[in-house]
Amino acid sequence: MTLLLRRLGQADPTDLAAYRAAGGYSALSRALSLGAAAIIAELEQSGLCGRGGAAFPAAIKWDGVRRAAADQKYVVLNGDESEPGTFKDRTLMEADPFTLIEAMTIAAYAVGAGRGYAYVRGEYALAAERLGAAIAAARRAGLLGEDILGAGLAFDIELRQGAGAYVSGEETALFASIEGGRGEPRTKPPFPTTHGLFGRPTLIHNVETLANVPPIVLHGGAWYAGLGRNGAAGVKLFCLSGHVARPGVYEAPLGIPLAELLDHAGGVTGRLQAVLLGGAAGAFVPPPLLATPLSPPALQAAGLTLGSGAVMVLNDTVDLWQVALQLARFFAHESCGKCVPCRLGTARQAELVAAVAAGGGRGDEPVRLQELGAVMADASICGLGQTASWPVLSLLRHFGPPGEGRV
Amino acid sequence: MGKQNRPRAQRPPAATPAQRAAVDSALEQFPTIARHHSLPLLQAVQAAAGSLAPAVVAYISRRTGLAVADLYALVSFYDLLTDSPRAAAQLRICTDVACALDGRAAALVRALQEHLGIAVGQTTADGRFALVTTPCIGCCDRAPALLLSGRLLGPVHPEDLPALLHDPGAGREEDAPR
DSSP: OOSTTTTTTOSOTTOHHHHHHTTTTHHHHHHHHHOHHHHHHHHHHHTOBOTTTTOOBHHHHHHHHHHOOOSOOEEEEEEOOOSTTOOHHHHHHHHOHHHHHHHHHHHHHHHTOOEEEEEEOTTOHHHHHHHHHHHHHHHHTTSSEEEETTTTEEEEEEEEEOOSOGGGGSHHHHHHHHTTSOOOOOOSSSOTTTSOGGGSOEEEEEHHHHHTHHHHHHHOHHHHHTTOSTTOOSEEEEEEEESBSSOEEEEEETTOBHHHHHHHTTOBSSOEEEEEESSTTSEEEOGGGTTSBSSHHHHHHTTOOOTTSEEEEEETTSOHHHHHHHHHHHHHHHOOSSSHHHHHHHHHHHHHHHHHHTTOSOSOHHHHHHHHHHHHHHHOSSHHHHHTTHHHHHHHHHTOSTTSSOO | OOOOOOOOOOOOOOOOHHHHHHHHHHHTTOSSOOGGGHHHHHHHHHHHHSSOOHHHHHHHHHHHOOOHHHHHHHHHHOTTOOOOSSOOEEEEEEOSHHHHGGGHHHHHHHHHHHHHTOOTTOBOTTSSEEEEEESOOSOGGGOSOEEETTEEEOSOOGGGHHHHHHSTTOSOOOOOOO
């Protein structure tokens, strides 16, 4: 069974007639007959949480935007997927653009938004081309515009492309980018539900999160929640890469144990040393923790994070401290520089990790990395600085400095 | 008495007729221009003119009323915008974790440096290619990957390079497998 990847491999993903013949837009029709309050109730029952990394409950966002009073509200599709090791949103935008447009339209109806923006990562030319073609086709067919499905619903979507900045995937940074500025984050609160794009109430969701909406509206929140395992609700896309037999995007129940997911991808090539789970803002998982269910609460209890769903498999030929150094340099490069803890912290972290990785240093680097990580987590204004220390701290915790505790 | 006027900042070189024509044609896509059009506008101009050199940005500002400082703030922030004076095709090699495993990205970078005779960060003497490395480009399932003039290609092996560079438009961006 695949839910989110059901339209992968269509001859022409921008063929609206084929989409409708396969049941497309029946979720929007059902949404219009349900009404806004009932849609949000289904969403709440589904247990759907954000799939971009923060795992925030979707229904709370929808309810917040719906209740906010404003002359204009927005729905924003966050397709600025840039977390290293993540390629699920690209796959969805390339393979199934109409589902995302339908989901945005349902969301616009439920929260009372009149305009939408689809923001696609600048490196994803094919995804942007497909989404743009699908938006144009939907507009021609009256599925975007002044009177959608003859129901008096007015909503349209503008496509925007990023231009190469990891931090712009942060929600408030993405707003700044659409508004014509540098993609730098703002302090929160106020949150986007009341002060988002152009200062108006805004519902912003990761691509994968929105892709879940039409099936939830069609089949109900309880049905969707039941697709999960080990107490988790729904399904998740996982991006398997590195030392696995068959890298790719895999759909699996949320809550599936990590070991079972690796089996889906044909197993590990070589002898497993660690899994980098959640991307650069993720954590190194040692083999003893492979039985952990992949759900946000279970992972949090184990000191790990699901993040965006990146699953990078590393066998015992890999120098994990070199990987940590690469990630530390990545954060130092991608820090936008707006807030001090992140701007300076990511640079100092890269220096400390370099010293440890080279086997030199003063010996107190682990303690200083922990202190630095705590300050960055507390004082950085956005998720970049708040999570930039996670991989190196998880490496220290589970594997220790080079030469200690290696498999 | 009175202050001496500070010397005027050096003006950017005037845009060439070709640069002006590229900007003019890109601006036709924008019936109205507000600040929130800045990024799509710069992207359209870069696509038409090949780069956002100072003369080009100054001419955009003159045509639109958007401040040079605000436009240049974007050019300097976003990695995919370039103010390089030459309009070379960008080769962006992913050197992130998945592509770097087993030395694959490093081998690709080495092969490209040898083939093009330039180092990372440089542009070939004929102005055809600029070589840079990039963090993850979301193609880890087809590692090692690269972007050539905006198209995502992978897996790319050193032996594929001569054909790819001979005809940069030939490699087709493909759907994810399965």
